[in-house]
Amino acid sequence: MVVTTSWYLALGAVLFSLGAVGLLTRRNPLIMFMCVELMLNAVNLTFVSLGADLGDLGGQLSVFFVLVVAAAEVVVGLAIIVAIMRRRQGATVDDLSVLGG
Amino acid sequence: MDAFVFLVSAAIVLTGALGVLTSRNPVHAALFLVQTLFGVAVLFVLQDATFLAAVQVIVYAGAVVILFLFVIMLLGVDRAEDLGVEPIVGQRPLAAAIGASLMGLLLTLLLVATDGPTGAPGRTAPLGDAADNTRRLGEALFTGHVFAVELTALLLTVAVVGAVVLARTVKGPLQPLPVVVVATATDPLEVPAESQPGVEIDVEIDAGSQPGIETGSEDGGGDT
Numbered sequence: 001m002v003v004t005t006s007w008y009l010a011l012g013a014v015l016f017s018l019g020a021v022g023l024l025t026r027r028n029p030l031i032m033f034m035c036v037e038l039m040l041n042a043v044n045l046t047f048v049s050l051g052a053d054l055g056d057l058g059g060q061l062s063v064f065f066v067l068v069v070a071a072a073e074v075v076v077g078l079a080i081i082v083a084i085m086r087r088r089q090g091a092t093v094d095d096l097s098v099l100g101g
Numbered sequence: 102m103d104a105f106v107f108l109v110s111a112a113i114v115l116t117g118a119l120g121v122l123t124s125r126n127p128v129h130a131a132l133f134l135v136q137t138l139f140g141v142a143v144l145f146v147l148q149d150a151t152f153l154a155a156v157q158v159i160v161y162a163g164a165v166v167i168l169f170l171f172v173i174m175l176l177g178v179d180r181a182e183d184l185g186v187e188p189i190v191g192q193r194p195l196a197a198a199i200g201a202s203l204m205g206l207l208l209t210l211l212l213v214a215t216d217g218p219t220g221a222p223g224r225t226a227p228l229g230d231a232a233d234n235t236r237r238l239g240e241a242l243f244t245g246h247v248f249a250v251e252l253t254a255l256l257l258t259v260a261v262v263g264a265v266v267l268a269r270t271v272k273g274p275l276q277p278l279p280v281v282v283v284a285t286a287t288d289p290l291e292v293p294a295e296s297q298p299g300v301e302i303d304v305e306i307d308a309g310s311q312p313g314i315e316t317g318s319e320d321g322g323g324d325t
Contacts (some may be wrong), residue, residue: 001104006211008144013207015118021200022122025193027232030127030173037165038118041141044153049150052148052219055228055325057241058151064242067153067160068253072260074165078172081268085176086270094189 008049016042027092029081033074040070104149114140131169138162149231152238 019038026032044063051059084091084099113136115140120133138161145154187193242250 001146003103003107007107008148010208010288011114013211014204015114017200017204017207018115018118020124020203021196024196024199026122030169031130032122034121034130034169037161038121038137040231041138044313044317045144048145048153051228052150054112057228057237060153060238061241061246063153064156065249067156067251068257070254071160073166073231074168075264076267078168079264082176082268090159090206091289
């Protein structure tokens with residue numbers, strides 16, 4: 001049995017869908033962030049698979065930049081969560097509709 | 102051999118993702134996330150992306166998840182979440198339908214495209230083998246993509262400064278309070294102001310310059 005690129009792409013699709021379902025169902029902002037990380041990893045897997053399939057380094061370069069942006073996003077997002085949780089203990093995202101302005 | 106490694110790591114990835122979705126405790130969810138990230142790192146190694154596999158373990162499992170755990174412990178939110186209640190009616194069936202349709206759409210696209218992905222093999226940045234993957238990636242990053250690398254440096258600096266500004270504790274009277282907190286804070290102050298004869302007594306003691314009762318008289322005066 002030879003592992004083709006389609007296997008990786010299918011795994012990436014399933015992982016992305018799982019992350020999307022988690023983002024839509026969970027109400028804890030931390031777990032929603034983790035689901036965003038799952039989706040980013042699915043996309044990273046797709047990038048690397050397609051890069052390996054086409055023999056191009058561009059896929060891995062894209063994953064490098066996605067990693068940096070994901071790290072920055074996590075830092076800022078967690079800082080926002082800390083700032084919110086200090087004011088309101090145990091707030092879920094449903095309680096944060098006041099942030100709409 | 103490749104198929105065996107792929108199937109085992111795919112099982113690791115998917116069980117980790119399901120664990121993130123279904124675990125009540127955020128700490129358990131973070132540990133399941135580590136499991137998924139390790140599985141993806143194994144898949145990177147399987148595709149000769151050795152540098153990205155190392156970065157995946159170091160940055161994601163080593164830094165991002167630890168940051169998650171720091172925040173979980175700092176906020177004390179490591180208690181179980183009640184998954185039994187559904188905050189919005191019909192949310193979960195709708196989310197399951199959306200997720201299933203998304204997965205079905207993507208998998209159908211993959212199955213229909215029997216020729217696999219199309220595109221020309223790269224000529225500008227050829228993919229090397231696993232041994233010189235890091236060297237090729239570094240050369241490509243610091244020759245052709247130097248401006249993007251500099252931009253990521255700027256982005257990381259902005260993120261660090263933003264995190265410090267957002268998470269700092271503001272001292273002094275200028276700290277704006279959310280509406281809900283203001284409403285709960287004024288509740289105990291209204292209780293002594295409801296007794297009407299207490300207002301005059303407070304004003305009399307106010308001449309004795311006691312700051313604690315002074316505020317009580319102000320509240321009583323504003324309430325009447």
